[in-house]
Amino acid sequence: MDPSPKKTARELLEAQGKLDPSVVAVKLASRRGSDAVVDLMTPLPETELAAGFHVVRKDSPEGLEVIRHSTAHVMADAVQKLFPGTKVTFGPATDNGFYYDFDRPGGTFSEEDLERIEAKMREIVASKSPFRREAIARQDAIDLFTRMGETYKVEWMRSLPEDTEFTVYKHGAPGQEWVDFCKGPHVPSTELLAAVKLTAVSGTYWRGDERNPQLQRIYGTAFHSEKALAAYLKQLEEAKARDHRKLGKELELFAFDGTAVASPFFLPRGAKIYNRMIDYIRDVYVRYRYEEIITPQVYSTELFKTSGHLANYAESMYYAIAADDLADGAKFEKVRQAILAPDKSEEQLELLAREVRGVKPMNCPGHCQLFSHRKRSYRELPWRCADFGRLHRYERGGVVHGLARVRTFCQDDAHIFCAPEQMEQEIVSFNALLDEVYGAFGFTDVRIKLATRPERRVGADSLWDAAEKALEDALRNTGRSFDLAEGEGAFYGPKLEFHVKDAIGRSWQLGTIQVDFNMPARFGLKYVDHEGKDQTPVMLHRAILGSLERFFAVYLEHVGGNFPVWLAPEQVCLLTVSEKVEDYAREALAYLESRGVRAVADFSPDKLGAKIRNARGMRYPYLAVVGAKEAETRALALRRGNDDLGAMSLEDVAARIAAEGAFPRAPEKK
């Protein structure tokens, strides 16, 4: 017997008068990470509470997590009641809700099943049943779940370390109670699960591995109140209204076609924005001393053998076949097998390097090849070579998504070849460049992540030390805060990731800078130092916006289709009040165009109200009403969004729009 029987968190809080119905758990100062939050049913030594705590209320982020995890239990209960024979596996809370993975022999769940499950869940919630926590001996738990036929749970229990504390959670009326092996925390009673919605079904695999049995995952979300759930659903609506695929269609920016799956066609308006983005980046490049190069699309796979892509990236590449390649059927068959082989032999790599051409999935191999094209001097370094080359990557059918995940795209890609001692300065300079560009696009909330050496890596530890230090020093010396992501670096070097928050609070990774000492070595890159000795350069891979296709999607959603004047495909639309002023409107249009303003006009017989409505739909930044008054005074009645700016002379309109249409520039530093 425990000599000092512990009291539950509920009893301890009650004794302190800190318990009220909105409290679902406590967060202990004495514990770290996910173990810090314990529910009210958990026995605690009084000393732990004395070490400091705060209560977790049902409407806090941590409280929601508890509610969602408990809701997952209730869902599993409902599923097992409705579909006997279904086995449970894992059912965690997620960022936006929860899921539970089931093994339903010979069956799947449809969306109609979700309604039934939801109804059953409401019954369970309405029963206002308390959650009970019970400590259990390891072997007892294994025996219990073996009897229940819960083979996945048993497998999981057996894999846990010997000293793990085993607990089970139960809810439901005696006789039909539902039990799960779980470490909690859970809400005190099902009645706290006030607002529940099941959202989706999906296939998944036991422990996320395709070789394991297929499971059925049911997604849902839960909130502490119906109102909070409604707000969340409304937010989903908002995101839907901004969906770049919807806006892309409505605003005639881009289109997709089955003849080139997951490969966007940019329509004239979209292409204007896309090119304008690239022109802006080029403008920045000039000031940051980048040199743009243009490199081939299709290479002998020799290049990708050297870079390592053939061994590690072959299944994501496209291959270019010429008629001549097919002349020898037997050879072609060998090539086929080599491409498909998961682990390629040296012989197979040789064969592919000799016989096959590959479409580039990345620019770096070509850039290395070009660097080694002639002897390089230390005087040339750092060499910053930028490339807007088109890349092709074969993404699996299920993962493509609008412009955000495509099979052909281009990046604002560049590689910086430099001496090791130049690394830090280059990273500092790149950070300044990022500040300027992200500011220009209106992304002000930028978070930086430093990803350090992973377990599996290439290169000496001394190189890793230097590279990580350069990244970290560059951040510290310029006073930037960052999060450390230990072990998340690429196998060839550490990196910084730049994440921005968009207008509706979603976070996107855009830029990155990666230190690479692997590829220069593979390509045998050298430069001659000031003593005439050969040295190996360091290579920095870096992108600002990343994939321009993906950035287009992120930015389109960020601005909700309302592009700023400097990017908008048309900056102003002239709206005639009647046909009588069409001649003047055409003159005004020609004048604006001659001043470099991107202008269009609506000469249709619609009434002004309809023209405004249509033009607002197309999100032109400026509208210019042209009527008899304006024709008489050679003016335009300018309107920006809903603001009527009044009549302005043609010259003033042109000057105003031209000024606003210039590339954004960072304020001059003193």
Added chain:
RNA sequence: GCCAACCUAGCUCAGGGGUAGAGCAGCGGUUUCGUAAACCGCAGGUCGUGGGUUCAAAUCCCAUGGUUGGCUCCA
């Protein structure tokens, strides 16, 4: 690739074994108009594709292509 749902006019969608529908957009005409939808008319579809069941298929079944939401969050 795997799980689920969807695919009907340029767009958004209705119809769900018995002659293919609406609104918007388009085209023609009338109206010449002052800040978020003037009016009348016309045209537009082998219902993603291919098979099958049936007297009869957009509708039911099978296959196939495409699209959408998922397939990282660990008891």
